[in-house]
Amino acid sequence: RGSRNIEFISNTMIKLVRDKENPDESIRNIIQLSVPKARLGGKSGPAGAVSMNQETGRLEEVQHEEPEQFKFN
Secondary structure (H helix, E strand, O other): OOOOHHHHOOOOEEEEOOOOOOOOOHHHHHEEEEEEEEEOOOOOOOEEEEEEEEOOEEEEEEOOOOOOOOOOO
């Protein structure tokens, strides 16, 4: 069936995007979250941003202005 079949049969998709080439390390570590597909809940779109806390090893929610390359349709 092909490796892309999982995209078509899934109920929910969560997209994670990070600017790996930004010279500012704090921006490089921010992961933008988006839900492009949500069959069961029905709500899709931007879902926030998280950053890795190196001391605790956990992801923490951050308030961050969404850069242009992270804008989702």
